[in-house]
Amino acid sequence: MTRSLADWLDYIERIHPRSIDMGLERIRAVADRLAIGRPATHVITVAGTNGKGSTVAFIEAIARAAGWKVGAYTSPHLLAYNERVRIEGADTGDAPLIEAFEAIEAARGDTQLTYFEYGTLAALWLFQRAELDLAILEVGLGGRLDATNLVDPDVAVITTVDLDHQDYLGADREAIGFEKAGIARAWKPLVLGDDDPPSSVLRHAYAIGASAVRAGCDFFFEPGYGEQASVDSWRWREVGYELELPLPTLAAPVQKRNAAVAIAALRALDAPLPGDGLTDAAIVAGVARAHIAGRLQRFERDGITVVVDVGHNPQAARELAAWLAATPAAGRSIAVYAALVDKDAAAVAEALAGQVDVWHLAGLAAHGARGSDVDAFAQRLGGSAAAAGTRHADVATALDAALASARPGDRVLVFGSFHTAADAFMHLGVA
Template sequence: MQRTLADWLSHIERIHPKSIDMGLERIRIVAQRLGLKRPARKVVTVGGTNGKGSTVAFIEAIARAAGWRVGAYTSPHLLAYNERIRIGGADAGDAALVEAFEAIEAARGEVVLTYFEYGTLAALWLFERAKLDLAILEVGLGGRLDATNLVDPDVAVITTVDIDHQDYLGPDRESIGFEKAGIARGWKPLILGDDDPPSSVLRHAYAIGASAVRAGCDFFFEALPPEADQADEGPRWRWREVGYSVELPMPALAAPAQMRNAAVAVAALRALGKSPTRQQFAAGVAAAHVPGRLQRFERDGVEIVVDVGHNPQAARELAAWLAAGPAPGRTHAVFAALGDKDVAGVVAALHAGIDAWHLAGLADSGPRGIGVEAFAERLRDTAAGEGSRHADVAAALAAVRAQASAGDRILVFGSFHTAAAALAWLAAN
């Protein structure tokens, strides 16, 4: 009997003894056996600590507005695995994914692949058959040893570099930057979204002959003053480089960082050579959307905001967003994170904008999951340490929703698992 997609996902979760096992040897062997070549005429690979998913969404939306046939590979997913692979703006169907997994299984022989390696090969296999103009690959972890680095990109992007995944990438920003810079290629553009990238990134670019294109140095972006607003178009911003500029609508995606993410996307597409028009840039920036990035809901006058932010850098962006638009009433935080995160650093970045903390467990979220009591113990000496405790995100949301009043805001954040649980609860309530 043919396996369903659910069967396959269960199977590929069990094959490799580790959920993370970085390296390119295994995936390269299977890719060769599959006969994989280029996934598209042009490839952009997007790495970085934060902002990867949003930057991919901007690149995808602008390229589609330009009439290109586009594939995007992202991770992790929120509600369904199919979200990870998009072709022509649509999630991959179950049948297509099953066909790809069957081909990979037949080719791998004795090679033991990780869950992420299966998914990456499936994306590349489907993209090659779709005859794409552009494939956008989001790095899963790091860059140098990530499965997506199997493909040589025409343009590499590093959105930001900050402290995260230290167990795999190193203890400091310089070490992490070196790992992320591994997606760059000699004599190809490397787009850098940080105004002050780690010196390790710049050294590596110089060593291999990559052309570093830096925010605040080679391209610039700034919000336009209110008097520059067009009558019917609302707030706008400008992207510019030497000899070229374009005025664009503010991104539909919230948070201060989204203008930077959109600017990095514009730079990446300009670097490809065949640039979209100004009108196509504007249409794509306005259309880009990613679930779980300051995604807003309303229930009886209570605003509920869901965000995947899971490290101190992301928490600083959340804090800036809260400060820019404070709620009329109280702001409640429902916080749940995986066991390997700098949760104290997250709370330190956010505590000034939070009136009440509600902690939730993620015990059922794989080997990195953590129950609420252990989670609360890690936060004992922080502003969140005296927060209420709930077994899971759904229980926390139900409790907070019951006590919140009109004008209050509930911010649910800390992990993709947290956001997925919140979105599922909201769909049912």
């Protein structure tokens, strides 16, 4: 009997005893059997603690505006697995994904693959058949041992390095940076979005001969100036080149950094490209068009602004707090917060404490082993202000309570994980 996509996803989630089992031996063996080679003429791989998805979205939008045929592999998804594999700006349909899974299953023999390895092979298999000009691969976890590192990129990108997934990547920025730097290749560009990247990243780049292209050193993003400048513009600059740009549609000040990193990555491609190549017009259009769900995504409900964000670690929380401070609500800021068990929930809450007036906590017990009930979640918040928030079994119940207590002019912020954002979208009817 033919499996549906839902059947396949259930199956590939169960065939490996561990959800995360880092290493390239298994996926490389199966990729060889599938004759998977280069997924596109050019490849950009994007790693980082935060900003990966947005940076991929900017690279994709700019490259497509230039007329290139583009594929993007991202994770996790918000509402449907199909979001993970995009070709020419469209989510891949069920049938192509099923065909890819069938090919992988026939080739893997007794090799056990994780859910992410299976999905990565499916994306590469589909990209190779699509004859793409550019494939953009978002690292799932770390970099050095991540399944996406099977492919040698023409340009590697590390957006930021901060604390997250310490059980797998190490206890500090230096250890985490070394793992992320594993996507760099000898004599190829490595674009760094941090103004002050860990020394482990720079040492690794030097050791292998990778060319580090650094924000604040080799390229800059600044307020606009001159006759064309306005409050709605900014400037990207490197030695011998500069370009005035519109503000990204994606909210938050950090999105200018993500857009700047994307531009640097595309300008670092040292190879002939289709059409007129990377034109100023394509960069301007791509920055303006780039979109990705769940990044300060806003909705209006009876005079109340609902903002949904996938931010889930302390660095993301600091950026979120900066945006809240820069765009104050007319009334109160009411938070609906739910996080997975492996996140530093107390540090996230502490980063946002000065910007949130009322807290509603929600459980994520329905989302597997990494979820928890709300009481366990509240205990992990320690002595933070959020710990005293009202408790609710799930995101939908918490969101209803927050909206019921809100008045026109108030802002309801829903955040803490991709699961939190997805539950909010479904409850709001915007799925």
